[in-house]
Amino acid sequence: MITSGIxxxxxxxxxxxxxxxEVLCRVQERTGFDPSAAAKRAFAAALSQTGLKEEDIESVYxxxxxxxxxxxxxxxxxxxxxxxKGIAYLQPSVRTVIDVGGEEGRAVKVSAAGKVxxxxxxxxxxxxAGSFTEAIARALEVPLEEFGRLSLQSSATIPMNAQxxxxxxxxVVSLVHAKTPKADIARAVHDAIASRIISMVRRVGINNxxxxxxxxxxxxxxxxxxxxxxxxxxxxxxHPDYVGAxxxxxxxxxxxx
Amino acid sequence: xxxxxxxxxxCWNKAKELRLKYYKDYQDAHKNGGxxxxxxxxxxxxxxxxxxxxVYNITGEPYGASLAFDRKLSIECxxxxxxxxxxxxxxxxxxxxxxSMYLGKFxxxxxxxxxxxxxxxxxxxxxxxxxxxxAEYKKVPYFCIDVSVGPxxxxxxxxxxxxxxxxxxxIEWLEKVTGRKYQDELLIEAVKNECRSTSxxxxxxxxxxxRPAPLDEKTMYSLYVHGTLAKHNKExxxxxxxxxxxxxxxxxxxxxxxxxxxxxxxxxxxxxxxxLKVFRYLESFGAVSxxxxxxxxxxxxxxxxxxxxxxxxxxxxxxxxxxETRDQALRILADWNLSKPEWQHFYDPNLKxxxxxxxxxxxxxxxxxxxxxxxxxxxxxxxxxxxxGIAKAGVPVxxxxxxxxxxxxxxxxxxxxxxxxxxETLGVKAPMA
Numbered sequence: 030m031i032t033s034g035i036x037x038x039x040x041x042x043x044x045x046x047x048x049x050x051e052v053l054c055r056v057q058e059r060t061g062f063d064p065s066a067a068a069k070r071a072f073a074a075a076l077s078q079t080g081l082k083e084e085d086i087e088s089v090y091x092x093x094x095x096x097x098x099x100x101x102x103x104x105x106x107x108x109x110x111x112x113x114k115g116i117a118y119l120q121p122s123v124r125t126v127i128d129v130g131g132e133e134g135r136a137v138k139v140s141a142a143g144k145v146x147x148x149x150x151x152x153x154x155x156x157x158a159g160s161f162t163e164a165i166a167r168a169l170e171v172p173l174e175e176f177g178r179l180s181l182q183s184s185a186t187i188p189m190n191a192q193x194x195x196x197x198x199x200x201v202v203s204l205v206h207a208k209t210p211k212a213d214i215a216r217a218v219h220d221a222i223a224s225r226i227i228s229m230v231r232r233v234g235i236n237n238x239x240x241x242x243x244x245x246x247x248x249x250x251x252x253x254x255x256x257x258x259x260x261x262x263x264x265x266x267x268h269p270d271y272v273g274a275x276x277x278x279x280x281x282x283x284x285x286x
Numbered sequence: 287x288x289x290x291x292x293x294x295x296x297c298w299n300k301a302k303e304l305r306l307k308y309y310k311d312y313q314d315a316h317k318n319g320g321x322x323x324x325x326x327x328x329x330x331x332x333x334x335x336x337x338x339x340x341v342y343n344i345t346g347e348p349y350g351a352s353l354a355f356d357r358k359l360s361i362e363c364x365x366x367x368x369x370x371x372x373x374x375x376x377x378x379x380x381x382x383x384x385x386s387m388y389l390g391k392f393x394x395x396x397x398x399x400x401x402x403x404x405x406x407x408x409x410x411x412x413x414x415x416x417x418x419x420x421a422e423y424k425k426v427p428y429f430c431i432d433v434s435v436g437p438x439x440x441x442x443x444x445x446x447x448x449x450x451x452x453x454x455x456x457i458e459w460l461e462k463v464t465g466r467k468y469q470d471e472l473l474i475e476a477v478k479n480e481c482r483s484t485s486x487x488x489x490x491x492x493x494x495x496x497r498p499a500p501l502d503e504k505t506m507y508s509l510y511v512h513g514t515l516a517k518h519n520k521e522x523x524x525x526x527x528x529x530x531x532x533x534x535x536x537x538x539x540x541x542x543x544x545x546x547x548x549x550x551x552x553x554x555x556x557x558x559x560x561x562l563k564v565f566r567y568l569e570s571f572g573a574v575s576x577x578x579x580x581x582x583x584x585x586x587x588x589x590x591x592x593x594x595x596x597x598x599x600x601x602x603x604x605x606x607x608x609x610e611t612r613d614q615a616l617r618i619l620a621d622w623n624l625s626k627p628e629w630q631h632f633y634d635p636n637l638k639x640x641x642x643x644x645x646x647x648x649x650x651x652x653x654x655x656x657x658x659x660x661x662x663x664x665x666x667x668x669x670x671x672x673x674x675g676i677a678k679a680g681v682p683v684x685x686x687x688x689x690x691x692x693x694x695x696x697x698x699x700x701x702x703x704x705x706x707x708x709x710e711t712l713g714v715k716a717p718m719a
Contacts (some may be wrong), residue, residue, distance in 0.1 A: 107706045146711075149685075
């Protein structure tokens, strides 16, 4: 059986095509201002990569913040549900999944059966989201890809007092003016974001195993900060940014069975 | 999925007329030689009732909610308050009310009708200051009763008398500032009406334990409001008895608020008034919000029964207690109000959690939706402790951020997305757009 999941996030649309237990392709496209058009493009690219036609795909499910804008889908599943399904399939031992994307951070308590038992989402605040790291990397004039690795070069603990992304940026500027090494600032920023995320995770409880998914999982500095803050190892699966799309494809498969 | 019968409430138009009459009476009071006063929905409105039958009040919270519902006017009012230098994180009702006062605009048409005096009590931190500012701005006298004597379960004679003595003093003050002679028989009548209206409202809410629920919370907002306007008023108490009889009829005939009810929820704190469509969205999942501690207990009065259940508080009249003197009336009024469910969490969030869990059990709920209301520090106080208590009890619970009276702090798309996730968690299928 061939199914597909389309995850329309704030920054990227991710399309995954699943044939039985084999992932045939993963395609990513910037969401931009027209999520529906981006999803169409990404889906067409996925078909092209696999040589499949639309009618070959038995069921398509959408997920993500823009899931209701997805074209050609049979149904949808929420980000929370997709994250739980995706991680339960990839790493059944996970009981707590932390999903940090560009716009939102969320924590999901997952049962052994991959069912959502509880969830928490960051409130109206960017301080626990991927866009915060981007803003600070920009302020430090460090490429985003380097930002996480840079933080691992530091072992200093510099507490950041600001609770808000905007004020934290000002605080970073002050640290720059005080000639604080960039690596120390990068670590301080990751610790600050991790601490906000951890306080949200505590609402659902930190139960091992803990996995991090979403684009921010590519950031080793954040993974390190999260792991230190929770005093537990954080599992990062391969293709952590596609876990939601995989969950949607799995939901599509369940529907078709 | 069961499909129940549904029909509109027969007394709906009467409810609307009563509410509009209330505001019109206040507006026209001076034309007829009467008096106007302002204070909160939790003020002891039975006390000024002793000044005469031509004394009308306007309560700030429902007035603030009416302003918030009119999103265009609300923004004007909020900006007027901000232009005076007030911070955006203050009580949103208060900022709407003050804005209406500064602009001189009345939500129900015409100019803002100025009060002759302010009369308030101080359970919520904002309330005391709210009317102090109104009094100073409009140069009218102000009396505030301090009710911070602790939770009802710890009430003793000294604590009760701390409030009752202030009430006696307030009557002397009212006579002095209005030049009117106080009439104890009107006070006694008002106290009896208040006990009746607030206990009967609880009876109405208790009927929602039935499945299908005869009322949904969005509808209840338009009905509980009468108690927040003038709980001492005979017309309101009579209306609630009529409403109770109609809701009983709905229960007996399985008339539902949501015809395809399949999931029962409760909310908490005031809703975002400009976005009541949240409740209609829930209905698309077959989910009915049967009320909340807020809709049940802001005005409704309750008690723990001997069998461990939670039900309408027995009125002094039902117990056969005599109310013949001013002192008896004031003692009953103080005791009655100090037992208000929504006053208890100001002292300890666990008291609120206990009542919320009782509602979950007795009203057979599937989940709880907590509004982290940035517009009301009073009712949001301790709400994350409540969340923890509810979650620990194994009850699914979600939170969403918003503001009851400032639409700028409500993100509709994200809240709806969160509801989708919660419904999915409860096993209720999300509708496709």
